[in-house]
Amino acid sequence: MRAAHSTGEAISVNEIDEPEEYEEAADLHEYLAGPILTPPSPHAITGEMSPITRGHEFSGTIKDVGSGGFLAIEGDYQIIWLVVQEKHAILLPDEFPLDLGALVEPLTVAWYAASRRPIQTTRTVLVVGGAPIGLTMVQVFKARGAESIVVAEVSPLRRVLARKLGAADVVDPLTEDVVSRMRMMAGDAGADIVFECSGVQAGLDTALAGIQVRETATIVSPWEEKPVIDAFDMGLYEKHVIGSVVYDDGIFEAVVDAIWSDPRLMVTSKIRLEEVEDKGFKALINEQDKHVKILVDIPA
CATH class of the missing domain: 3.90.180 (Quinone Oxidoreductase; Chain A, domain 1)
Incomplete structure (x- = not known):
């Protein structure tokens, strides 16, 4: 073979x-x-x-x-x-x-990552990065009832797919200020939940700047370099960062049962x-x- x-x-x-x-x-x-x-x-x-x-x-x-x-x-x-x-x-x-x-496997990664944060239908979600990880995050949050999902992505193709898969808005970070756009939609406070799915420093900076005071950014993407985090900003606004990788037992079955779109x-x-x-x-x-x-x- x-x-x-x-x-x-x-x-x-x-x-x-x-x-x-x-x-x-x-x-x-x-x-x-x-x-x-x-x-x-x-x-x-x-x-x-x-x-x-x-x-x-x-x-x-x-x-x-x-x-x-x-x-x-x-x-x-x-x-x-x-x-x-x-x-x-x-x-x-x-x-x-x-x-x-x-x-199913990449959807399971997203399902598990989403499960690490409580989801309410009124919550605004910012997904930074529209590669497969980011696009699967969009599908999971759409299935779980998030009211407003915003995706920041540089690729025109992936921005189109993000909309088709359920994003309420998409932003090109090369031409627009993602944080300002996010605050226009969610109020000056920013996003309730942020997922960093780009694996680059600019994406992480956007994710941390886009979350509300005392809220959490989840890093789902793999990284090649060690990122820099503004510890002063994190402490001043009491922001949290957690990581997520792969999945727990039983997650695959949940995803198969809940395939919500194609x-x-x-x-x-x-x-x-x-x-x-x-x-x-x-x-x-x-x-x-x-x-x-x-x-x-x-x-x-």
């Missing part, structure tokens, strides 16, 4: 044996700034090390049940074949499209496995005005 292998610095498609153990995952951030989670030496539990097979957002069909509670899963999008413990397999409803199933609007391209580096990772890096999510169509 074929697999897209990563060293954290490059991608190659190779023939490998069908897996007998669960394999580690990697993503775009690993490609850009890795190796971060790619183990350079054998992992203490799995024994895996670089190069590893990429992929952690996928769906498939159970083809075999092995001993010891393992399932063999065959997929159309993102994976060809995977062996996983039964307790880690989330069952999808009948007729649930597999390409939609491949988007997140496939975020899928801007489907490619073959052999194209994963040039038309996948490099396209996401170099053509951000054209792409949000790219699915790998394995059988193609």
Whole structure:
């Protein structure tokens, strides 16, 4: 079988044996700034090390049940074949499209992040950054009844998608003052809830400036550099910053049960496995005005 292998610095498609153990995952951030989670030496539990097979957002069909509670899963999008413990397999409803199933994982990241802050329908939410993390945050807050969601994003394509997915307003931070626009909508106090999804210093500055006194900004994005935070401003206005990453047990099931709109609007391209580096990772890096999510169509 074929697999897209990563060293954290490059991608190659190779023939490998069908897996007998669960394999580690990697993503775009690993490609850009890795190796971060790619183990350079054998992992203490799995024994895996670089190069590893990429992929952690996928769906498939159970083809075999092995001993010891393992399932063999065959997929159309993102994976060809995977062996996983039964307790880690989330069952999808009948007729649930597999390409939609491949988007459940990023939605789960957003669902968990949103769960860290109490949500009321009257609350105003500012999402800084409209890449996949930010767009999934919009969908989650829309589903949970937030009255007003504002997205700050530089890409015209992603601003359009943010509106389609439920944002009440979108702002281009390159041409407008996001904080001033936010206060026009929410009153001079600013946003009730802010999520930093850009992973850049300017985005974090906007997020912290946009929240109300004694409210909280949640950092969901991965970072390549150590950001700078104005401690005086944080202390003066009693602002809070928390982080959020991945999810807890039971979150996947909640997201599958609550699919509220079609997140496939975020899928801007489907490619073959052999194209994963040039038309996948490099396209996401170099053509951000054209792409949000790219699915790998394995059988193609």
